[in-house]
Amino acid sequence: MKKAPGEEPDEQLTVTAPKEWAAGVPAVTHALEYSLSETSVRRTGVTLLTMNQVGGIDCPGCAWADPSPGHRHLNEYCENGAKHINDEATSRRVTADFFRRHTVSELGRRSDLWLNQQGRLTEPMVKRPGSDHYEPISWHDALGLLAEELKALGTPDEAVFYTSGRVSNEAAFLLQLFARVLGTNNLPDCSNMCHESSGFALHETLGTGKGTVSLEDIHHADLILVVGQNPGTNHPRQLSALEEAKKNGARIIAVNALPEAGLLRFKNPQEPRGVVGRGVRIADQFLQIRSGGDLALFQGLNRMLLEAEDARPGTVLDQEFIRSDTSGFEEFSRHARTVAWEDVLSATALTREEIEKVRDEVLRSERVIVCWAMGVTQQRHGVPTIREIVNFLLLRGNLGRAGAGACPVRGHSNVQGDRTMGVWEQMPDSFLDALGDEFGFDPPRAHGLDSVNSIRAMGEGRVKVFVGVAGNFVRAAPDSAVTEDAMRRCALTAHISTKLNRSHTVCGRTALILPTLGRTERDIQATGEQFITVENSMSEVHSSHGRLEPASKVLLSEVAILCRLAARTLDGTSAVPWAEFEADYGTIRNRISRVVPGLHDFNRRVARPGGIRLPNPVNEGVYATATGKAMFTCNDWEMLHAPEGHLLLQSLRSHDQWNTVPYTDNDRYRGIHGSRRVVLVNPEDVTRLGLSPGQSVDLVSVWADSAGRRAENFTVVPYPTALGCAAAYYPETNVLLPLDSVAETSNQPTAKGMVVRLEPVVAGGK
Numbered sequence: 064m065k066k067a068p069g070e071e072p073d074e075q076l077t078v079t080a081p082k083e084w085a086a087g088v089p090a091v092t093h094a095l096e097y098s099l100s101e102t103s104v105r106r107t108g109v110t111l112l113t114m115n116q117v118g119g120i121d122c123p124g125c126a127w128a129d130p131s132p133g134h135r136h137l138n139e140y141c142e143n144g145a146k147h148i149n150d151e152a153t154s155r156r157v158t159a160d161f162f163r164r165h166t167v168s169e170l171g172r173r174s175d176l177w178l179n180q181q182g183r184l185t186e187p188m189v190k191r192p193g194s195d196h197y198e199p200i201s202w203h204d205a206l207g208l209l210a211e212e213l214k215a216l217g218t219p220d221e222a223v224f225y226t227s228g229r230v231s232n233e234a235a236f237l238l239q240l241f242a243r244v245l246g247t248n249n250l251p252d253c254s255n256m257c258h259e260s261s262g263f264a265l266h267e268t269l270g271t272g273k274g275t276v277s278l279e280d281i282h283h284a285d286l287i288l289v290v291g292q293n294p295g296t297n298h299p300r301q302l303s304a305l306e307e308a309k310k311n312g313a314r315i316i317a318v319n320a321l322p323e324a325g326l327l328r329f330k331n332p333q334e335p336r337g338v339v340g341r342g343v344r345i346a347d348q349f350l351q352i353r354s355g356g357d358l359a360l361f362q363g364l365n366r367m368l369l370e371a372e373d374a375r376p377g378t379v380l381d382q383e384f385i386r387s388d389t390s391g392f393e394e395f396s397r398h399a400r401t402v403a404w405e406d407v408l409s410a411t412a413l414t415r416e417e418i419e420k421v422r423d424e425v426l427r428s429e430r431v432i433v434c435w436a437m438g439v440t441q442q443r444h445g446v447p448t449i450r451e452i453v454n455f456l457l458l459r460g461n462l463g464r465a466g467a468g469a470c471p472v473r474g475h476s477n478v479q480g481d482r483t484m485g486v487w488e489q490m491p492d493s494f495l496d497a498l499g500d501e502f503g504f505d506p507p508r509a510h511g512l513d514s515v516n517s518i519r520a521m522g523e524g525r526v527k528v529f530v531g532v533a534g535n536f537v538r539a540a541p542d543s544a545v546t547e548d549a550m551r552r553c554a555l556t557a558h559i560s561t562k563l564n565r566s567h568t569v570c571g572r573t574a575l576i577l578p579t580l581g582r583t584e585r586d587i588q589a590t591g592e593q594f595i596t597v598e599n600s601m602s603e604v605h606s607s608h609g610r611l612e613p614a615s616k617v618l619l620s621e622v623a624i625l626c627r628l629a630a631r632t633l634d635g636t637s638a639v640p641w642a643e644f645e646a647d648y649g650t651i652r653n654r655i656s657r658v659v660p661g662l663h664d665f666n667r668r669v670a671r672p673g674g675i676r677l678p679n680p681v682n683e684g685v686y687a688t689a690t691g692k693a694m695f696t697c698n699d700w701e702m703l704h705a706p707e708g709h710l711l712l713q714s715l716r717s718h719d720q721w722n723t724v725p726y727t728d729n730d731r732y733r734g735i736h737g738s739r740r741v742v743l744v745n746p747e748d749v750t751r752l753g754l755s756p757g758q759s760v761d762l763v764s765v766w767a768d769s770a771g772r773r774a775e776n777f778t779v780v781p782y783p784t785a786l787g788c789a790a791a792y793y794p795e796t797n798v799l800l801p802l803d804s805v806a807e808t809s810n811q812p813t814a815k816g817m818v819v820r821l822e823p824v825v826a827g828g829k
């Protein structure tokens with residue numbers, strides 16, 4: 064039985080053998096069990112029936128794409144999509160009475176799971192300076208209080224506006240507009256902690272931060288590499304797409320520190336044969352890589368491809384594509400040949416034969432796609448790793464043609480759209496020029512603060528007001544103790560949220576909870592019912608229509624809250640028609656049409672089934688890079704090293720959580736039940752470190768500042784992870800991740816590459 068100090072006790076931990084397959088009947092039954100315990104049957108049924116259908120609700124879960132309209136199943140959602148929907152559609156409510164019964168300090172001792180289970184937030188609340196209680200406040204007074212605080216700042220740069228990727232395009236566009244009219248680019252977002260490394264690497268080498276493939280491309284690839292990604296849990300319908308690709312003859316290679324369930328076998332719940340039998344084998348080859356070894360792997364692979372071309376000139380590389388579409392090949396080719404095999408093998412913990420097998424698969428394949436996610440981006444070398452993946456694709460011209468390309472698999476359902484709408488602290492001048500022209504103002508040009516730098520600025524008193532639109536910044540951010548201290552130094556923290564989380568309990572001197580409609584809910588404004596739009600990982604923009612009655616009559620939409628806040632703060636000094644925007648979201652989309660390239664005629668085009676696919680210039684052979692071509696790059700690395708007696712720790716998601724929000728204490732596919740305070744360690748490492756299965760340990764992270772960050776009371780679970788590499792859940796381990804431990808250039812926290820030691824907990828105290 065494991066618990067953090069002050070937390071309510073967990074159930075007893077039980078560990079069973081990890082599953083080899085994902086999805087299938089148990090998955091569906093499990094989702095229904097969850098929904099029945101969380102919400103009324105009617106609310107569940109209404110939401111699920113319209114989920115991911117044309118004219119229905121876009122799943123608020125991950126950003127995986129829907130099949131094209133004629134090809135959707137009746138139940139076009141996965142187990143986890145059903146859980147996310149039901150978590151929002153819960154019939155439980157957090158009322159003013161709840162806050163009378165619980166002090167803020169008491170809520171601060173509750174677990175993430177407990178806070179989320181209390182249900183939907185129902186009315187605006189304020190915590191005043193010196194008080195330990197939230198109390199009700201009217202919308203008028205709440206927004207007035209926040210507006211006054213913003214107006215009183217010495218400079219607008221003393222405020223930050225955080226967003227998380229569940230926010231709609233319309234709300235995201237208004238948020239960045241408000242921040243910029245106010246005068247700041249301080250727009251940190253969850254993307255800073257998610258795919259920032261992808262954005263930086265792809266922008267530099269290809270001139271666009273987005274992936275280049277469509278779902279159709281996945282279906283028609285010959286070879287797909289799934290790198291640092293756990294689709295069975297985090298993008299379950301990606302498995303249906305991989306299954307379809309296999310039916311069409313594709314081969315699949317999984318590169319992961321863990322043998323994740325869905326990567327090995329998949330039982331498709333949509334197909335009769337998914338119900339019985341062993342399902343389809345997904346990965347033809349599984350490379351169990353050492354943490355942070357992916358750059359070395361791709362470099363080794365690229366060297367092998369160059370050498371294969373040397374041996375059989377004109378048969379391996381796409382020389383014509385290299386000549387017409389790329390720059391930097393010669394230098395890259397010289398550099399790649401210097402990579403030492405012993406370095407590659409020790410950094411990857413793979414054998415040369417395993418990498419040769421990948422090379423042979425590549426040589427047999429006309430069309431290759433690389434998919435990747437957090438196992439790659441949340442590493443110190445995340446950016447150069449993705450640059451090396453681009454080198455790999457360029458060598459054989461696997462770009463800009465059907466069935467080939469780069470596929471960074473996005474997390475939140477609209478995280479990509481938020482960026483398209485201008486939520487980024489470093490938007491280029493072309494966007495700022497268009498925004499300024501449209502609304503008649505001069506947007507600030509200096510880059511704003513990202514997530515990590517916002518924490519520094521709050522900690523140093525340079526930022527005084529934190530406004531969060533969705534998300535749970537305090538738990539998502541690294542270095543929990545440092546982040547919490549930074550939040551507490553703010554004069555005011557305000558959160559536009561659907562559900563209670565720790566960010567509401569670790570707050571500034573004044574704190575506001577501004578409860579909002581969820582995506583599942585009907586959104587009625589002065590001109591009638593509204594819909595919102597989102598963009599998935601494959602650049603498809605489509606509408607989402609809420610169907611449920613709102614959780615409370617008092618809730619306002621995100622758009623309404625932002626419009627009223629902006630109008631109050633800017634006091635009629637801006638020419639932006641905030642009231643018109645609130646009344647009719649179509650008027651916001653008209654403006655987006657004129658500011659965002661590719662979204663012209665937005666309202667008309669988004670009404671078509673399937674919506675709009677934003678063009679990717681790379682697929683037209685246009686590269687907005689420094690050389691005007693797709694760029695080969697030379698990438699150096701240093702192996703991620705854990706000193707003797709230490710392990711490399713990755714923090715990851717269980718099957719039963721949505722980011723910072725655990726739904727239960729179980730992780731079914733990994734065989735963990737009843738506790739999240741577990742550390743998965745290779746059995747050989749358990750023995751080597753003198754530990755025993757089931758033993759209680761503290762995780763202590765090692766960093767240059769020797770601050771001795773500690774996460775207490777974890778149970779050692781022997782697990783088939785790569786040797787020397789351990790895994791434990793996020794956000795419980797964020798306390799271990801130093802604020803300064805970030806990926807080169809992207810400044811993204813290295814949540815997959817921590818160095819830790821496991822200290823046995825001595826019975827009776829330390």
Ligand SMILES: Nc1nc2c(c(=O)[nH]1)N[C@H]1C(S)=C(S)[C@@H](COP(=O)(O)OP(=O)(O)OC[C@H]3O[C@@H](n4cnc5c(=O)[nH]c(N)nc54)[C@H](O)[C@@H]3O)O[C@H]1N2
Nearest residue numbers: 291292293297318354355436437438474475715716721722
């Ligand atoms: N159910 C559910 N779905 C989700 C989310 C959720 O919390 N719950 N979150 C959403 C969000 S915001 C995101 S960003 C995505 C995240 O989707 P993922 O990136 O799949 O999420 P993680 O759980 O962080 O898993 C990362 C994977 O990388 C592997 N890995 C770790 N280190 C390395 C390494 O050095 N090299 C390689 N090759 N592999 C490594 C891990 O073993 C793990 O399988 O999921 C989205 N979907």
Ligand SMILES: Nc1nc2c(c(=O)[nH]1)N[C@H]1C(S)=C(S)[C@@H](COP(=O)(O)OP(=O)(O)OC[C@H]3O[C@@H](n4cnc5c(=O)[nH]c(N)nc54)[C@H](O)[C@@H]3O)O[C@H]1N2
Nearest residue numbers: 227257533534535539559560561562564714722723793814
């Ligand atoms: N150690 C470690 N840290 C990580 C990661 C990791 O793998 N390891 N992953 C990182 C990644 S990839 C990400 S994306 C971030 C996630 O960071 P965030 O996006 O900030 O976190 P979430 O847990 O998704 O936020 C959940 C909260 O969002 C609010 N919410 C949900 N739906 C809505 C809505 O429709 N509207 C509004 N206004 N609010 C809503 C609810 O109040 C809920 O409590 O965490 C990052 N942090």
Ligand code: SF4
Nearest residue numbers: 122124125141144300
């Ligand atoms: S794969 Fe992602 S978007 Fe699709 S239903 Fe599942 S959680 Fe929702």
Ligand SMILES: [Mo]
Nearest residue numbers: 253257474475
């Ligand atoms: Mo994410």
